[in-house]
Amino acid sequence: MAESGDSVKPEKRDEDSCTDAEDVNTSPVQSERSSSGFHHTETHRGGIHSEMGKERIHYCLQCGKSFTRKAHLKQHYLIHTGEKPHQCSQCGKTFSQQSNLKNHQRIHTREKPYECSQCGKSFTLQSTFKNHQRIHTGEKPYECSQCGKSFTLQSTFNNHQRVHSGEKPYYCSQCGKSFTRHSTFKNHQRVHTGEKPYHCSQCGKSFTLRSSLKNHQHIHSGKLHQCSQCGKSFSHYGSLKNHQLIHTGKKPHHCSQCGKGFRELSYLKSHQHVHTGAKPYYCSECGKSFRKLTNLKTHQRVHTGEKPYHCSQCGKSFIQYRSFKSHQRVHTEQKRYHCSLCGTSFTQHAGVKPHYCSECVKRFCVGVIKK
DSSP states (O other): OOTTOOOOOOOOOOHHHHTTHHHHOOOHHHHHTGGGTHHHHHHHHHTSEEEETTEEEEEOTTTOOEESSHHHHHHHHHHHHOOOOEEOTTTOOEESSHHHHHHHHHHHHOOOOEEOTTTOOEESSHHHHHHHHHHHHOOOOEEOTTTOOEESSHHHHHHHHHHHHOOOOEEOTTTOOEESSHHHHHHHHHHHHOOOOEEOTTTOOEESSHHHHHHHHHHHHOOOEEOTTTOOEESSHHHHHHHHHHHHOOOOEEOTTTOOEESSHHHHHHHHHHHHOOOOEEOTTTOOEESSHHHHHHHHHHHHOOOOEEOTTTOOEESSHHHHHHHHHHHHTOOOEEOTTTOOEESSOOTTOOEEOTTTOOEESSOGGGO
16 A cells, blocks of 8 residues: 555556557567567567657657558558558559559559649659659759759659769679669660560550650651751751751860860760770671771671662662762762862862872872873
8 A cells, every 4th residue: 555645546558559569560579478468568668659749659660660650550561571462453463552552553544633733744643743843843852962963853863972972783794884873774784685665656666765766756756856047857856956066066075185075975985085095896706996886887897798878870889878978979970179289170089199090009199190
């Protein structure tokens, strides 16, 4: 009996806080000891629930994550167990959460319940819709602490940070090449597998990249990208942007070694091989190496015998485009190269010695063989 004389009231049991403790605990050791009361005390000690004012916090014993609702904790536990109880009746795919199943089912029903009031575009997922809205608001909530650049999407921000860290977490086991982005890695793998998952519904042609399919479809739709300056049309938007640099004269890509500017990044990369001496493109037939991929492809025709450039006048074929163009002048009688010393014209430029002897093929600066 208490010395104060006050009666001791029995502790009120909160049924909601304790009765379902076994439901959320996945530890087999604790389940075996639950009959002795060990499990009940461990739930309090481990922090399955605790009072913080009027708000009840439920903790995951596996990872320590907290939830305000017990139902959310139970749902969370499926991540640890790997259980996916919600199955799609259409394709059989399973999900840990009912909400994820509902989002997935919209792929089959093609339902897009989230519509943008600004442009009318519709979306399957609310998260995608919210990301889209930032295009109109201009909001870029993810800022890089290294360079101050801001991003609309967290995924884009995460990829950008790898530029600073140099991290390339996606490694190809086939060739050893590493990638910053998972999407780039997946696209690269198709080089080895030969997979071309994107098919044109018009002609059946297949493509490795979705962007390549979209560019190809312009051929059928007639939706070409036209230059406002000269009227020239392009099937690829990127090709139009590169073309427009001809009119503006801009060369945004500069060589750090010599300062030379280039319209396209690919041109700069090819140019840099001049400084490094690198010839990364090797012929598998003869081992000859080249600075440019285009030069390798042209060279390979020597081995394959391919002559893709055909003269419509005489039927003669050529390996190189420039040889084909030079040949066409034979038929058109265009002699664009003139000798400033003797006035003789030629269809081809033969260097500093344009005249040659038909007997010995020796070359001369001027027409001395006529004298």
